[in-house]
Amino acid sequence: MRAPIGDFDDARPAPDCLDLLTEPVAAAVRAWTGAVPADQLLYVDTDPGIADTAVFVEHHGRELLDTSANCVIVAAKRGGEARLAACVVRSATRVDVNGVLRKHLGARRVSFASMDAATGESGMEYGGITPVGLPASWPVLVDAAVVDTPWVLIGSGRRRGKLIVPGKAFAQLRGAEVLEGLGVPVAG
Structure with missing residues (x-):
C-alpha cells in the first residue's frame, strides 16, 4: 500500500511487521488498544544510513519536516534524583527544555x-x-501540534524503518500527556 505521507510505496500495517521492530515496540503494537486501531500504525522500510532527520528529509522530501516528529529522551533532576521522560515534537521544532x-x-x-x-x-x-x-x-510528553497532525512519521525503535501514525494516536499512548508549546521553532 502507498503511505499517506512521503514517497513510500510499501507501507504495511505494523502488526504485520512485528519481526522488523524492537521487542518493546513489537510488544506495544501487539497490546495496542484505543480509538486508533493498530492496523493504522504503518511501517515503512528505510535506509538506516539516512535515519537522522536532516538527511532523511533531504532524501525523501522537505515536506516531511511538517509531518515528521522526533522522540527526544530527557533526564529531569530534582533533589538529587533523576528520572527519564520522552518528548515528542515536530521535526521542524525543538523541545522547550528550559521553559x-x-x-x-x-x-x-x-x-x-x-x-x-x-x-x-x-x-x-x-x-x-x-x-x-x-x-x-516514563512520562510521554507530546506537543499538541503533533496530535493535531493527520499523519506523523516517527522512528520505529530501530534506525532502519519508520512508523507512520495518525497524530491523535500519540495522545492514547501509555503515560501520554499533551502539552501546548512543548515544541518551539528552531532559531535560524
Missing part, C-alpha cells in the same frame, strides 16, 4: 539523556527511538 518542559516536570534541571541511558532503558536504537513501547514509568 515548558522544566516547569511541567517540576525539575530543577533538565538535560538530554545520555545515549547509553536512552537506548539501554528503552531497548531501542539511537536515532530510531519512538514513543511507542517506552517503559511504563
Whole structure:
C-alpha cells in the first residue's frame, strides 16, 4: 500500500511487521488498544544510513519536516534524583527544555539523556527511538501540534524503518500527556 505521507510505496500495517521492530515496540503494537486501531500504525522500510532527520528529509522530501516528529529522551533532576521522560515534537521544532518542559516536570534541571541511558532503558536504537513501547514509568510528553497532525512519521525503535501514525494516536499512548508549546521553532 502507498503511505499517506512521503514517497513510500510499501507501507504495511505494523502488526504485520512485528519481526522488523524492537521487542518493546513489537510488544506495544501487539497490546495496542484505543480509538486508533493498530492496523493504522504503518511501517515503512528505510535506509538506516539516512535515519537522522536532516538527511532523511533531504532524501525523501522537505515536506516531511511538517509531518515528521522526533522522540527526544530527557533526564529531569530534582533533589538529587533523576528520572527519564520522552518528548515528542515536530521535526521542524525543538523541545522547550528550559521553559515548558522544566516547569511541567517540576525539575530543577533538565538535560538530554545520555545515549547509553536512552537506548539501554528503552531497548531501542539511537536515532530510531519512538514513543511507542517506552517503559511504563516514563512520562510521554507530546506537543499538541503533533496530535493535531493527520499523519506523523516517527522512528520505529530501530534506525532502519519508520512508523507512520495518525497524530491523535500519540495522545492514547501509555503515560501520554499533551502539552501546548512543548515544541518551539528552531532559531535560524
